[in-house]
Amino acid sequence: MSEVYAARRARLREQCTTAGNAAAVVSRAANVRYLTGAAPHGAVLLLGPRADLLLCSGPPSGEAGEGRPDEALRVQVLPTAAGDTAVAAADLAAGQGADSLAVEEHHLTVVRHRALRSVAPRLRLGDLGCAVEQLRLVKDSEEISCLRIAAEIADQALGELLESILVGRTERHLALELERRLVDHGADGPAFATSVGTGINSGRGGHRPTDRRVEEGDFLSVCLGACYRGYRSEIGRTFVIGTTPADWQIELYDLVFAAQRAGREALVPGAEYREVDRAARSVLDAAGYGDALPPATGHGVGLEIDEDPQLAPGAMGKLDACVPVTVEPGVHLPGRGGVRIDDTLVVRPEADGGPELLTITTKELLAL
Amino acid sequence: MSEVYAARRARLREQCTTAGNAAAVVSRAANVRYLTGAAPHGAVLLLGPRADLLLCSGPPSGEAGEGRPDEALRVQVLPTAAGDTAVAAADLAAGQGADSLAVEEHHLTVVRHRALRSVAPRLRLGDLGCAVEQLRLVKDSEEISCLRIAAEIADQALGELLESILVGRTERHLALELERRLVDHGADGPAFATSVGTGINSGRGGHRPTDRRVEEGDFLSVCLGACYRGYRSEIGRTFVIGTTPADWQIELYDLVFAAQRAGREALVPGAEYREVDRAARSVLDAAGYGDALPPATGHGVGLEIDEDPQLAPGAMGKLDACVPVTVEPGVHLPGRGGVRIDDTLVVRPEADGGPELLTITTKELLAL
Numbered sequence: 001m002s003e004v005y006a007a008r009r010a011r012l013r014e015q016c017t018t019a020g021n022a023a024a025v026v027s028r029a030a031n032v033r034y035l036t037g038a039a040p041h042g043a044v045l046l047l048g049p050r051a052d053l054l055l056c057s058g059p060p061s062g063e064a065g066e067g068r069p070d071e072a073l074r075v076q077v078l079p080t081a082a083g084d085t086a087v088a089a090a091d092l093a094a095g096q097g098a099d100s101l102a103v104e105e106h107h108l109t110v111v112r113h114r115a116l117r118s119v120a121p122r123l124r125l126g127d128l129g130c131a132v133e134q135l136r137l138v139k140d141s142e143e144i145s146c147l148r149i150a151a152e153i154a155d156q157a158l159g160e161l162l163e164s165i166l167v168g169r170t171e172r173h174l175a176l177e178l179e180r181r182l183v184d185h186g187a188d189g190p191a192f193a194t195s196v197g198t199g200i201n202s203g204r205g206g207h208r209p210t211d212r213r214v215e216e217g218d219f220l221s222v223c224l225g226a227c228y229r230g231y232r233s234e235i236g237r238t239f240v241i242g243t244t245p246a247d248w249q250i251e252l253y254d255l256v257f258a259a260q261r262a263g264r265e266a267l268v269p270g271a272e273y274r275e276v277d278r279a280a281r282s283v284l285d286a287a288g289y290g291d292a293l294p295p296a297t298g299h300g301v302g303l304e305i306d307e308d309p310q311l312a313p314g315a316m317g318k319l320d321a322c323v324p325v326t327v328e329p330g331v332h333l334p335g336r337g338g339v340r341i342d343d344t345l346v347v348r349p350e351a352d353g354g355p356e357l358l359t360i361t362t363k364e365l366l367a368l
Numbered sequence: 369m370s371e372v373y374a375a376r377r378a379r380l381r382e383q384c385t386t387a388g389n390a391a392a393v394v395s396r397a398a399n400v401r402y403l404t405g406a407a408p409h410g411a412v413l414l415l416g417p418r419a420d421l422l423l424c425s426g427p428p429s430g431e432a433g434e435g436r437p438d439e440a441l442r443v444q445v446l447p448t449a450a451g452d453t454a455v456a457a458a459d460l461a462a463g464q465g466a467d468s469l470a471v472e473e474h475h476l477t478v479v480r481h482r483a484l485r486s487v488a489p490r491l492r493l494g495d496l497g498c499a500v501e502q503l504r505l506v507k508d509s510e511e512i513s514c515l516r517i518a519a520e521i522a523d524q525a526l527g528e529l530l531e532s533i534l535v536g537r538t539e540r541h542l543a544l545e546l547e548r549r550l551v552d553h554g555a556d557g558p559a560f561a562t563s564v565g566t567g568i569n570s571g572r573g574g575h576r577p578t579d580r581r582v583e584e585g586d587f588l589s590v591c592l593g594a595c596y597r598g599y600r601s602e603i604g605r606t607f608v609i610g611t612t613p614a615d616w617q618i619e620l621y622d623l624v625f626a627a628q629r630a631g632r633e634a635l636v637p638g639a640e641y642r643e644v645d646r647a648a649r650s651v652l653d654a655a656g657y658g659d660a661l662p663p664a665t666g667h668g669v670g671l672e673i674d675e676d677p678q679l680a681p682g683a684m685g686k687l688d689a690c691v692p693v694t695v696e697p698g699v700h701l702p703g704r705g706g707v708r709i710d711d712t713l714v715v716r717p718e719a720d721g722g723p724e725l726l727t728i729t730t731k732e733l734l735a736l
Contacts, residue, residue: 066576105478110471110495113478127478172551180544208434 001037004142005070008035011135013047021126022049022098025089025116028107030303031132033230038067046089049098055085067230087115094120102128133308138322143231143302144346147324150191150233151344151358153226157181158235158361166368167216167241171196171209174222182226191225191232192305202238203330203338205294216242219249219337220368221330225305225344232305234326235359236342239366248336253365256331256339259283260363263297263311263327267347267355273315280329281313289331298327301344323347324358369405372510373438376403379503381415389494390417390466393457393484396475398671399500401598406435414457417466423453435598455483462488470496501676506690511599511670512714515692518559518601519712519726521594525549526603526729534736535584535609539564539577542590550594559593559600560673570606571698571706573662584610587617587705588736589698593673593712600673602694603727604710607734616704621733624699624707627651628731631665631679631695635715635723641683648697649681657699666695669712691715692726 012035016024026032026045032054033039042057054075069075078088086108093101103116105127117125139147157178166174175194182190197207202219214220223236238256240249263280280297284290298311301324309317311325319325325347330340341363346356380403384392394400394413400422401407410425422443437443446456454476461469471484473495485493507515525546534542543562550558565575570587582588591604606624608617631648648665652658666679669692677685679693687693693715698708709731714724 103478105482108478110473110476110478110481114473173548176544176548176551180541180548183540183544 146231150228187226203332514599518596555594
């Protein structure tokens with residue numbers, strides 16, 4: 001793997017040099033991990049004029065959740081009293097003779113930025129912008145393998161839950177049980193806070209589990225994901241509790257299913273982000289639910305659960321092959337409940353069979 | 369509760385006015401919650417020249433974990449396309465005729481700060497610094513009640529675990545079970561990632577649970593806490609697995625226990641932060657473990673699990689009554705394991721009986 005990280009750093013360094021920056025400090029955790037294999041708490045990567053260096057405020061733990069740093073990379077653990085890693089990196093860059101340093105202005109706070117400026121007043125500070133986030137968009141086969149495993153783990157956890165008795169259990173307990181099962185199946189941990197919504201809470205995006213119990217006749221919406229070697233999957237399904245769904249439930253489910261399918265089918269290399277969003281959104285819009293929809297119907301996944309691209313009306317850009325995204329339209333009717341269906345897929349050319357579905361749990365309306 | 373939040377905002381406003389700022393934007397989540405009762409994701413508080421306003425990027429969920437906003441406070445939900453809440457707040461402040469605005473420079477990123485500047489170019493931007501964090505240091509009786517309940521929940525979860533069979537179970541499973549029990553007993557969720565370390569992993573601060581199984585003869589260190597109405601407790605204990613602890617285990621345990629007791633006994637109003645640290649640290653130092661100690665032996669708790677004050681050698685300041693802190697010295701011997709003992713206490717005057725211990729699980733060395 002060492003060459004992979006070195007190659008990523010070489011690409012970034014090239015961009016920096018082109019932009020006229022002699023060195024760069026990467027501070028955003030997911031970006032540090034992408035470029036080094038690990039992101040110990042508070043660590044930054046210095047792409048120095050002479051050598052690259054991972055600066056940590058404590059010894060890397062070496063545990064699965066944190067990743068292991070690229071063995072070819074120098075790692076320096078700062079003594080406790082040395083303070084901020086980004087400031088130490090700026091100091092080192094200046095000491096190595098750099099005259100300019102690009103930093104992640106969308107991540108550094110005003111106070112940290114000022115501390116950098118004061119420790120190395122002759123260093124011209126530039127903005128690295130979202131250069132690393134851009135590099136992270138298209139995933140290599142190793143990354144996609146991790147995402148596949150992360151999706152498989154979430155499918156397994158969800159599948160086991162469906163075999164258990166659900167009526168009478170609270171949203172919170174179901175969420176905790178799902179998270180335990182994710183870990184059972186080898187996840188580093190949940191990819192994000194597991195959401196379980198039943199009855200009037202069903203279909204709400206990002207719903208935080210409450211003490212409401214599952215009842216006969218409820219819709220039950222579940223959204224979970226696994227984190228595997230840092231890579232995060234996402235799956236969302238809605239079920240109905242009891243033997244026969246009501247007519248309104250079947251209608252709403254079919255509608256959201258149609259919207260989600262339209263979104264999935266729009267995932268082709270070259271499609272504009274907002275076209276994919278529009279494909280899903282227009283189905284719900286035509287049925288009169290346009291006003292209550294969330295701002296995006298999908299987003300990228302990788303080292304973060306919600307990364308670029310955004311599949312949203314105002315998003316600019318086009319999909320590439322090997323970009324993993326979610327497609328997750330939903331409708332929530334206040335006071336009644338709703339439906340969300342959410343998959344993680346990888347964009348692939350038609351010739352390769354079209355989008356690769358990573359989360360394969362059935363999307364039939366199951367009555368549990 | 370509404371008056372409490374209004375009084376906190378009035379104190380902050382007074383400080384702002386004194387510093388010459390007509391308005392302020394509070395963006396750090398725990399600070400927003402302290403001043404308004406709730407911290408929906410991305411929300412900011414505008415202390416405006418005319419009125420206060422909680423600006424949210426989506427509707428507050430109203431769930432326990434997020435808190436409920438003060439009913440006397442105006443809440444404004446921005447339309448999706450409106451973007452950043454802090455920028456919107458700056459725009460509003462300028463529109464209300466403010467000429468200056470204090471912001472949390474230790475929280476705002478360089479990019480957000482620049483966006484504020486560009487939306488309201490005539491507004492002089494000042495630094496609010498850690499004014500709200502300072503207000504949060506001394507807790508009122510309502511806050512201490514929440515901390516008491518948060519501590520009680522953690523005690524209960526830990527007590528139940530001790531009654532179960534531990535040998536053969538993994539660190540990860542024990543951690544997940546503890547988190548489930550926290551929720552069972554009414555926590556909003558864990559106060560932080562539960563740490564369970566057994567054998568060679570015992571006694572490591574912030575150890576992330578692995579697949580290592582508990583074995584006869586192991587030290588087992590557990591650190592957990594509950595979040596209750598936003599307030600976070602912390603308790604850490606070390607046990608020995610099997611019938612008879614080894615001599616080195618008894619010696620190490622007694623030493624850490626003595627250090628922790630010295631730290632607890634140093635908790636009096638007016639004591640310097642670093643004196644409390646020194647009380648605990650010097651015991652371990654005298655036994656030859658000084659070099660391997662963590663940078664702090666305790667810290668404040670409240671709406672965040674690790675807030676001011678730091679009980680550390682370089683910390684400046686003195687304890688006040690009604691400041692809740694942890695006292696948590698530990699020694700980890702690489703390749704062997706170690707001991708940590710961690711309590712949450714509230715500083716009280718001698719006349720009131722001295723420090724109030726919130727986490728009451730026994731600190732005897734239990735053989736399980």
